[in-house]
Amino acid sequence: MNFTDKFNGTDSYVATEDLTVAVNAAVTLERPLLVKGEPGTGKTELARQVSAALGLPMIEWHIKSTTKAQQGLYEYDAVSRLRDSQLGEECVHNVKNYIRKGKLWQAFHADGKSVLLIDEIDKADIEFPNDLLQELDRMEFYVYETGEMISAKHRPIVIITSNNEKELPDAFLRRCFFHYIRFPDMDTMKEIVEVHFPGLKEQLLTTALTQFYEIRETSGLKKKPSTSEVLDWLKLLLAEDLTPEDLRRDGANALPKLHGALLKNEQDVHLFERLAFMARGQR
Incomplete structure (x- = not known):
């Protein structure tokens, strides 16, 4: 692995020793860092501070109850294509004009290494984590509409947060490095x-x-x-x-x-x- 910078906290974020060890271990293993803890203990802010400390761009994907895993990869806007075809627009002949890149695609095709935050993953449907298993593991996915394989140019540092609203699948947990942020003494x-x-x-x-x-x-x-x-x-x-x-x-x-x-x-x-x-x- 070429990336050797270490995270040691920042002037505006107090990171305990076990937290810095967890971040750097996840980076070394090239696995997503799954961070749990009470709401308000700085889980989301951790990703922003890792981005700032390592000088890497930040890509944030905030999960809602209606979010689907596919949205993180890409979305095909068939409705717009149909409308354009009815209007006789030239752009309709190139399906790529109707592919909207998701947050994972943005991270995979960033010019350099980035920090990808998948925030509050437990808000989504229970199948959501399983639907991202292969993409996060292999760092690639297939676009059926264009026949392209999208592979990560630079493997992003993936930080996933959870408030423990739902149990996450074992298969997903096996692919993560886990850290629980204890409430500060x-x-x-x-x-x-x-x-x-x-x-x-x-x-x-x-x-x-x-x-x-x-x-x-x-x-x-x-x-x-x-x-x-x-x-x-x-x-x-x-x-x-x-x-x-x-x-x-x-x-x-x-x-x-x-x-x-x-x-x-x-x-x-x-x-x-x-x-x-x-x-x-x-x-």
């Missing part, structure tokens, strides 16, 4: 915050993060706040110029300040309201 989170809010006062940061982790560990919470949400919360705390004393909670006021940045459904808001009610009753 307090020290790692402080490093992440320092990147986004350099010079944040230590007492405010410690008070806020202690409260944040207490909220995450509250029994019965439906949706735990994520890394992206704690960053939003800290941005609001700074905008409101709140002090560590302002953040203190007691039994009568269990909801955190500006809780809308952390709690994203009414069940979790009601949970903290019930905790406050129970605390008042015990006084």
Whole structure:
């Protein structure tokens, strides 16, 4: 393999040692890197940072529930061709005018090596990963309408993200290098915050993060706040110029300040309201 650059994180992205090992192992093995983890832990951003760190162009394929694997290869626009034939257009005689290149085709025919992000693969139909097995393994596919075999000029670095909404097929998993992004511990989170809010006062940061982790560990919470949400919360705390004393909670006021940045459904808001009610009753 000619590509020897290593990923070691960037100034704007804190990558743990096991994450950098996973990225570089996938590159060395020339296998897709399958990244799982809670929503908001930086899976999608990882691909962008790998692209930036290695100086490679980025091709993003964001998967929806209606996305089909074929769309990543190419789409044949038969309707436009029929319309043009009825209008007597000359371009109708060349079928290539009606082939729309998908994200894999773009990555395969890029001028140099690229990073291909297949984002949230678990949103698609269960057959979606299986439908891409051969194409990702062999780095080629056949275009039936033109009789062409499209092969990768430069094998892209493929990063696939999943939020674990669906189990992925074993045959697909065998072809990937897997990494689970664990939720950051307090020290790692402080490093992440320092990147986004350099010079944040230590007492405010410690008070806020202690409260944040207490909220995450509250029994019965439906949706735990994520890394992206704690960053939003800290941005609001700074905008409101709140002090560590302002953040203190007691039994009568269990909801955190500006809780809308952390709690994203009414069940979790009601949970903290019930905790406050129970605390008042015990006084």
